[in-house]
Amino acid sequence: MRTIAAVVLGYIVMAIFVMTGLTVAWYLMGPQRAFNEGTVEVSVAWIAVNLPLSLAAAVLGGWVASRVGDHPRSLPVYALAGLVLALGVVSAGLQSSAERPSPEVPVDELTTTEAAKFAIQPAWYGFVLPLIGVGGVLAGGAVARKAKESRGESSGGDSGL
Numbered sequence: 001m002r003t004i005a006a007v008v009l010g011y012i013v014m015a016i017f018v019m020t021g022l023t024v025a026w027y028l029m030g031p032q033r034a035f036n037e038g039t040v041e042v043s044v045a046w047i048a049v050n051l052p053l054s055l056a057a058a059v060l061g062g063w064v065a066s067r068v069g070d071h072p073r074s075l076p077v078y079a080l081a082g083l084v085l086a087l088g089v090v091s092a093g094l095q096s097s098a099e100r101p102s103p104e105v106p107v108d109e110l111t112t113t114e115a116a117k118f119a120i121q122p123a124w125y126g127f128v129l130p131l132i133g134v135g136g137v138l139a140g141g142a143v144a145r146k147a148k149e150s151r152g153e154s155s156g157g158d159s160g161l
Contacts (some may be wrong), residue, residue, distance in 0.1 A: 006069030006076035007083060010137070012083075014061035021053040026112045040100070040118045047125065054129055058084065058136025059143070066144035077141030081134045088130025095126045121138055 025046075026034060034046045042050075061084075062077050069076025085138045103110055110118065 003069050003071055003076045003079065006065045006067075006071075009068050010076065010080045011083060012062040013149040014057045014133075015066045017057040017060055018054060018070070020059070022091030022116075023051065026115060028124045029053050031107050031110055031115065034115065035119070038098075038107065039120070040103060040107060040110075040115075041120045042057045042122075042125075047122075051128070051132060053130050057120050058133045059140035061140075062137035063144045067148075074141055074145060077137060080141075081137040084133035084137055088133055089127070091129065092126030095114025095121070096123055106158045143144070 029045065029049070033040060034043060036043050061080060065076040065080040066074065100118060100120055103114060105114075
């Protein structure tokens, strides 16, 4: 049960971090810099903000899963990484084959929710995010494990990451 709770909590932390970060980024950048002019295609600037934000969220999620799960073989971290990969690949596949409706209001008037609904990302982007997520989760788990080891804590038979 603790492993499942760790994975779920790690994922929730990741989601909250990304949603909060992207909302702040949207208000700071505005649609003028988040989208290419006159379109709902995300800009290079938006991608440059989103990728490191996603990596930070994944590191935090991996750290949480490791700390909450406290498993000697880092099972919660690997389970979270697998979940991130599976959901990311499915999402990327769905995104690449989905038709996106056009917004009914000008791009400058979109809310954050509407922007997320209508945004068009490059095809490669959806497939890169799960890889960043997996790497970040594993890195966050490793950081938590090393911090625990440096404090001399042990959960019995720990082989680390």
